[in-house]
Amino acid sequence: MKKKVLAVFMATAMAFGLMACGSSSQTAAPAASGGADGLIKVGIINNDPNESGYRTANDSDLKAKFTKENGYDASFAYSLKNDEQIQYAQTFIQDEVDYLLLSAADTAGWDSVLQDAQAAGVKVILFDRTIDADSSLYEASIVSDMAKEGQTAVDWLAGQGLSEYNVIHIQGVMGSAAQQGRSGALDTKVAAEANWNIVKQQTAEWNAEKAQQIVQSVIDAGTPFNVIYAENDDMAKGAVAALDAAGISHGVGKDVVVMGFDCNKWALEELLAQNWNYDGQCNPFQASYIDDIIKTLEGGGTLSQKTIIMDEKGFDASTITQEDVDNYGI
Amino acid sequence: MVKSFFKRLTSNQLFIPLMALILLAVINLINDPGFFRITLGTNNAGNPVLSGYLITILDYGSELGILAIGMTLVTAASGGQDISVGATIAIAGSAMLRVLCGGNSRPDQIQAPIIVAFLVACIVGMLCGAFNGLLVAIFKIQPMIATLILFTAGRSIAAWINNNELPIVPDPKFSYFGSFIPGIPIPTTVFIVAICIVIIALVLKFTNLGLYTQAVGINENSSRLNGINPTFIKFLAFVILGLCVAVAALIKVSRLSTINYSVIAKDIEMDAILAVALGGNALSGGKFNMWASILGAYVIQFLTTTLYKFNVQSDALAAYKAVVVILLVVFSAPTVRDYMARLGKNMAKRKEAA
Numbered sequence: 240m241k242k243k244v245l246a247v248f249m250a251t252a253m254a255f256g257l258m259a260c261g262s263s264s265q266t267a268a269p270a271a272s273g274g275a276d277g278l279i280k281v282g283i284i285n286n287d288p289n290e291s292g293y294r295t296a297n298d299s300d301l302k303a304k305f306t307k308e309n310g311y312d313a314s315f316a317y318s319l320k321n322d323e324q325i326q327y328a329q330t331f332i333q334d335e336v337d338y339l340l341l342s343a344a345d346t347a348g349w350d351s352v353l354q355d356a357q358a359a360g361v362k363v364i365l366f367d368r369t370i371d372a373d374s375s376l377y378e379a380s381i382v383s384d385m386a387k388e389g390q391t392a393v394d395w396l397a398g399q400g401l402s403e404y405n406v407i408h409i410q411g412v413m414g415s416a417a418q419q420g421r422s423g424a425l426d427t428k429v430a431a432e433a434n435w436n437i438v439k440q441q442t443a444e445w446n447a448e449k450a451q452q453i454v455q456s457v458i459d460a461g462t463p464f465n466v467i468y469a470e471n472d473d474m475a476k477g478a479v480a481a482l483d484a485a486g487i488s489h490g491v492g493k494d495v496v497v498m499g500f501d502c503n504k505w506a507l508e509e510l511l512a513q514n515w516n517y518d519g520q521c522n523p524f525q526a527s528y529i530d531d532i533i534k535t536l537e538g539g540g541t542l543s544q545k546t547i548i549m550d551e552k553g554f555d556a557s558t559i560t561q562e563d564v565d566n567y568g569i
Numbered sequence: 570m571v572k573s574f575f576k577r578l579t580s581n582q583l584f585i586p587l588m589a590l591i592l593l594a595v596i597n598l599i600n601d602p603g604f605f606r607i608t609l610g611t612n613n614a615g616n617p618v619l620s621g622y623l624i625t626i627l628d629y630g631s632e633l634g635i636l637a638i639g640m641t642l643v644t645a646a647s648g649g650q651d652i653s654v655g656a657t658i659a660i661a662g663s664a665m666l667r668v669l670c671g672g673n674s675r676p677d678q679i680q681a682p683i684i685v686a687f688l689v690a691c692i693v694g695m696l697c698g699a700f701n702g703l704l705v706a707i708f709k710i711q712p713m714i715a716t717l718i719l720f721t722a723g724r725s726i727a728a729w730i731n732n733n734e735l736p737i738v739p740d741p742k743f744s745y746f747g748s749f750i751p752g753i754p755i756p757t758t759v760f761i762v763a764i765c766i767v768i769i770a771l772v773l774k775f776t777n778l779g780l781y782t783q784a785v786g787i788n789e790n791s792s793r794l795n796g797i798n799p800t801f802i803k804f805l806a807f808v809i810l811g812l813c814v815a816v817a818a819l820i821k822v823s824r825l826s827t828i829n830y831s832v833i834a835k836d837i838e839m840d841a842i843l844a845v846a847l848g849g850n851a852l853s854g855g856k857f858n859m860w861a862s863i864l865g866a867y868v869i870q871f872l873t874t875t876l877y878k879f880n881v882q883s884d885a886l887a888a889y890k891a892v893v894v895i896l897l898v899v900f901s902a903p904t905v906r907d908y909m910a911r912l913g914k915n916m917a918k919r920k921e922a923a
Contacts, residue, residue: 288733291831295733413884442883446832447825452629456877459622461603473829480825483613484748485620505675505737505827 278312279533281305281338282331287319292503296569297342297367297523304526321345328352332359338533341377342367353377364532366525368416374545378536381528383521384548385420391553392468392498392519393424399496399516401465404432407457408440409450409469409478417521418442421470421500438464445470447477454481466496472506475499475515490514491556502554504568510556511564517556522549523569576910582849586864589847589897593871597622597878604878609754614741616751622874624756630870631758632658632817632834635765636841637866639810641850641857642778645786646806647705648854649712650842654814656723657697658834661818663727665690666736666828669743674734683743691815697723698811699804706803720838728830738826747824758820765816769859779859782806786854840869847897868897 283305288298298315305313314336316327321344331339332355339361343349346369353376356363365380396404408425411418429435439457443449450469457464458481467482467489469475475497482489482497489495491513499506500519509515528547535542554563578584597604607621636654643651668689671680679686697719704715719726738744746757773779784792785799793799817837822828846852847868848861872893881889899905 292735410883439880440883441877441881442886444832444835446835447829448629448821448833451824452625452873453877455625455629456622456874459620459625460601460878473832476825476827480748484618486611486613486618488613503735505735
């Protein structure tokens with residue numbers, strides 16, 4: 240009896256769950272099928288905005304750009320799972336959108352659905368992430384060049400003219416594009432220069448607490464170091480917490496150079512206060528690039544290049560201004 | 570005489586975690602005696618602080634030690650584990666920040682006293698525990714499945730509580746819980762753990778909680794026939810774990826005065842379960858030894874710190890940890906221990922024969 244009650248309960252819960260899913264996609268559907276005259280219909284598939292500050296900024300940038308006022312009829316769908324994203328893509332193709340904008344959760348598995356899109360005359364634009372599919376299947380891709388971000392940062396560090404570089408290198412999740420790009424530049428430089436040493440190279444998996452422990456372990460060992468190269472802001476923050484606890488000074492003109500990535504607003508404020516030295520941008524503002532591409536294509540023009548790499552800055556604590564913090568902080 | 574002492578030693582539940590601790594200590598001693606050095610320095614705020622690997626282990630092992638208390642009770646009572654503790658730490662921590670910052674991500678000053686925020690976090694943590702307890706005790710769902718719900722949804726709920734903003738607590742006093750109180754060179758977390766241990770020790774000594782929990786874990790039906798309410802005992806275990814989660818959340822959030830919903834306390838549930846297993850407690854419930862679990866938690870932190878110290882390559886870190894875990898768990902398995910005991914006995918016999 241109890242089991243039956245439970246089964247009924249579970250079934251109802253599931254039905255409600257399905258209904259909930261149904262209603263959320265329904266809100267997307269009428270907007271897309273409405274298609275008021277003159278508006279360009281776009282379907283946007285993104286990762287979950289809760290994923291990170293970067294994603295939140297990315298999502299709000301897209302939402303601000305693709306509005307009715309700007310001549311767009313946009314529908315949004317979010318998932319961190321590739322198969323769900325593919326389903327959303329199929330829904331958008333059935334709804335006959337003009338453009339499909341895609342930030343894929345995974346690089347693989349997109350060929351067949353993009354072929355469907357091509358057959359239906361839907362133009363595909365990739366943003367933020369690339370996929371392993373034939374480049375004829377999409378119009379353009381707008382991406383960050385992580386290797387370039389790393390190179391910019393390493394060049395900046397080399398420009399500091401320290402007599403010796405003893406670097407604590409805190410890596411992101413191993414194998415992610417951001418980790419590979421940002422690690423690659425530093426590894427090459429350390430291998431090439433005699434006065435560049437890695438004191439410690441370990442992954443903190445984007446996690447501030449783990450970064451704090453890694454730096455703490457170097458401090459406990461008593462190994463001297465003068466640079467912290469953290470592959471995102473959170474980890475730099477964790478590293479700085481360990482420095483503070485150990486009474487090691489950091490920032491502009493101090494003992495340890497602190498470097499981070501992503502340009503979170505709070506991180507840029509640390510730069511402004513000269514507690515950190517450098518922050519590399521990972522540009523989440525792709526909407527205007529996409530907008531330009533769509534305008535060009537709608538005007539009958541052709542794109543000069545398929546892969547568009549966004550401008551990304553690196554901020555130096557000695558030159559950053561409040562304006563930079565407001566404009567580039569995410 | 571010697572033999573019976575040896576047998577008593579090996580059959581003691583504290584034997585495995587203690588051996589692991591000694592083994593790790595010896596490895597570190599051989600590698601670098603400086604491992605055990607503790608020095609008194611000052612931090613950037615100009616206050617005296619103790620530092621050294623041992624202090625680091627005591628400091629960073631705190632959250633795990635606290636979680637091990639609750640996890641041991643849940644394991645003993647329900648014969649299953651709560652895998653949602655990491656996510657509920659995110660929820661409780663998020664609630665705490667919501668109260669402290671009043672929904673504003675960058676307030677100039679805290680909007681409510683820290684104690685109020687902590688109490689709210691305790692309530693939230695206990696509610697999450699109660700939700701899990703309800704599913705397990707009343708709906709009789711497997712604990713791992715029941716807690717899978719919050720494991721999956723918890724971090725999104727945490728993000729929702731603060732409108733997906735990442736508030737930063739402006740008051741330096743809030744950071745004392747995860748670091749040092751000015752003038753006291755010992756990490757505050759050590760005191761927090763000590764308080765938790767004293768409380769649970771008193772509870773176990775002066776109430777029947779321990780006895781009832783074991784009774785329910787060993788045989789639910791016979792405990793019911795003896796007048797114990799198994800539903801309530803299981804429910805209570807999850808609520809107590811919820812309280813432990815809130816305390817751990819206070820430390821975690823305080824360490825950096827902010828939160829990152831997707832990575833805070835990530836994978837801590839697995840370490841907490843491992844701590845219980847390392848303590849020689851049966852994961853299928855029943856008898857338990859609280860102190861062995863807590864010791865197990867510090868063994869895990871000792872291992873983590875040792876791995877960081879040995880400069881293990883990033884991509885190999887998880888593999889090393891896995892190997893050590895396999896060894897520890899295999900050696901603490903009852904069948905292996907029986908086998909070892911028999912081996913010891915046979916050797917003694919052979920010696921007698923010779």
